[in-house]
Amino acid sequence: MLTHVDEHGQANMVDVSDKSITQRQAIAQGSIQMSKVAFDMVVNNQHAKGDVLSVARIAGIQAAKKCGDLIPLCHPLMLTKIQVDFIPEPSENTIKVEALCKLAGKTGVEMEALTAVSVATLTLFDMCKAVDPLMTINNIKVLQKQGGKSGDWTRQD
Incomplete structure (x- = not known):
């Protein structure tokens, strides 16, 4: 059934007025693959634009808050926790981006976590495109959801 x-x-x-307030959390992940030169500049904080990961972290946090x-049909949420982390994978010149969003509320936070990951990876792309315009953003997905009527689940792939 389509609810929107x-x-x-x-x-x-969707009208969530009658839903119960519960603890809700979601974790999303995506990645950006780049050249070895660009990757090394980012992880060694040697990029001409400054601390690329810090800027991307702030961008992801702001994005979750603005989801x-x-x-268009997402509810504005009062998030109580947003965390954006970066996991460098040197063997693939890839940086995984993970975002956790949390609140006590009437609706889930999957979209906020996905938005945080999306904007953080876009920010990495923007800040590194002069070094590597051929970067690719990949595999944006929800890894885990907790709370709400549909319960908890974790991606198993």
Whole structure:
């Protein structure tokens, strides 16, 4: 059943007024692959633009907070925790980006975690494109969800 359309097929923001407030959390992940030169500059904090990972972390945090402004039918949420982490994978010149979003609320935070990952990887791309315009952003997905009516789950792939 589609929950974001009304009985006439029109886009509709879901009414969560009657839902219970529960602890909710989501973790999302994505990655950006780049040249060895660009990768080394980022992980060794030697990029001409400064601390690329710090800027991307702040961008991801801001993005999670603005998710309701960016995705048309998302509810604006009062997030209580946003964490953006980077996991360098030197063998592939890849940086994995993980975002955790958490709140006590009436709706889930998967979209906020996905938005944080998306914008953090886009920021890495933006800051490194002069060194490597051929970077690729890959595999953005939800890894884990906790709370709410549908319960907890973890991606098993």
